Amino acid sequence: MILTTRPTDPLRSLQTGNWFKLICGASSQHIPTIRSCAIAYAIAGADCIDLAADPAIIIAVKDAIVSIQTHYPNVNPWLMVSLNDGEDPHFRKAEFDPNHCPSDCDRPCEKVCPTNAIQFSSKSSGVIDELCYGCGRCLPICPIQSIQARSYVYKPEIIVPTVLDLGIDAIEIHTQIGRSADFATLWQTLKPHLHHLKLIAVSCPDGPGMVEYLQALNQIISPSGLPCAFIWQTDGRPMSGDIGDGATRACIKLGQKVLALGLPGFVQLAGGTNDHTVEKLTQLGLFPPQPQTRHLAGIAYGSYARSQLQSVLTELEQRSSNQLEQHPDLLEESVKIATNLIAPLKSYSSKNLLTST
Ligand code: SF4
Numbered sequence: 001m002i003l004t005t006r007p008t009d010p011l012r013s014l015q016t017g018n019w020f021k022l023i024c025g026a027s028s029q030h031i032p033t034i035r036s037c038a039i040a041y042a043i044a045g046a047d048c049i050d051l052a053a054d055p056a057i058i059i060a061v062k063d064a065i066v067s068i069q070t071h072y073p074n075v076n077p078w079l080m081v082s083l084n085d086g087e088d089p090h091f092r093k094a095e096f097d098p099n100h101c102p103s104d105c106d107r108p109c110e111k112v113c114p115t116n117a118i119q120f121s122s123k124s125s126g127v128i129d130e131l132c133y134g135c136g137r138c139l140p141i142c143p144i145q146s147i148q149a150r151s152y153v154y155k156p157e158i159i160v161p162t163v164l165d166l167g168i169d170a171i172e173i174h175t176q177i178g179r180s181a182d183f184a185t186l187w188q189t190l191k192p193h194l195h196h197l198k199l200i201a202v203s204c205p206d207g208p209g210m211v212e213y214l215q216a217l218n219q220i221i222s223p224s225g226l227p228c229a230f231i232w233q234t235d236g237r238p239m240s241g242d243i244g245d246g247a248t249r250a251c252i253k254l255g256q257k258v259l260a261l262g263l264p265g266f267v268q269l270a271g272g273t274n275d276h277t278v279e280k281l282t283q284l285g286l287f288p289p290q291p292q293t294r295h296l297a298g299i300a301y302g303s304y305a306r307s308q309l310q311s312v313l314t315e316l317e318q319r320s321s322n323q324l325e326q327h328p329d330l331l332e333e334s335v336k337i338a339t340n341l342i343a344p345l346k347s348y349s350s351k352n353l354l355t356s357t
Pocket residue numbers: 093094112113114115116117118127131132133134135136137138139
């Protein structure tokens with residue numbers, strides 16, 4: 001029908017430094033959007049799709065992958081879910097009472113929201129919960145400070161067996177500097193399940209004490225003794241890739257810092273990634289990876305990847321459909337958009353570049 005695809009081989013992509021992960025968002029629960037993004041980026045060659053630990057979302061994406069395998073049998077990305085060991089911006093939702101809004105407010109909250117989660121209509125007003133992914137951009141912009149963040153923490157003892165039963169391949173733990181006790185507790189709960197996984201990842205933002213913190217986590221995890229692959233996700237500027245060029249600098253800087261620590265495991269960029277990221281890595285001599293040198297394993301794209309598909313998502317909604325694969329014109333357009341983001345990472349020759357970690 002459209003475009004040929006390469007077989008998905010996530011582990012090899014990690015080893016050869018061209019791993020691509022699509023982050024749908026730990027708090028993002030709008031199934032039509034997630035499903036369409038997953039289809040477009042999976043066909044375009046994504047190695048992994050990172051989802052909220054919500055059974056309805058996992059089932060919807062698994063069904064979507066099965067449905068496209070009829071035409072694209074090589075497409076088989078790993079599915080990942082994220083957990084947190086405490087309060088974390090990835091695990092929150094915005095909320096406010098629209099009845100408290102002054103009638104003359106020009107609604108800057110509505111304009112700043114990248115996912116149209118804030119709406120004012122006769123049907124509903126306020127934050128559409130499943131569209132909010134917790135980016136926080138609306139929180140400081142309200143002139144009467146009416147918008148609040150509602151945080152949540154998953155209970156791993158309940159959610160982990162559930163997501164494993166649904167066939168999840170990978171789990172990511174979002175942590176923050178200074179939480180080693182909370183992390184260790186979560187790790188103990190996860191440990192008996194690790195042999196069911198292909199990958200475990202730890203995501204941490206930068207800050208004072210980051211080096212010591214990752215070293216402490218390294219002691220708890222012992223990545224080289226794990227029964228699965230392991231990633232340090234460097235969360236440069238969380239959920240900011242769609243803001244612009246500058247967002248990618250912080251993310252690359254943190255990636256370089258973590259790579260220099262020499263900890264066992266793969267190192268993968270996130271938080272601020274966009275279409276400038278590969279170009280900047282290339283300018284810095286960090287991409288493409290060189291044989292015999294420790295290199296970045298790949299890049300995760302979240303808000304930027306989603307924003308690129310917004311026109312397709314809007315058109316699909318106008319057609320009152322959530323089945324992207326049933327609209328050949330939109331499917332083709334969305335795969336082309338996704339390929340534009342993935343191709344710079346995937347298109348170099350990776351022969352002879354297999355690293356062990
Ligand atoms: S701006 Fe961000 S935090 Fe606020 S409603 Fe939109 S997605 Fe949620």
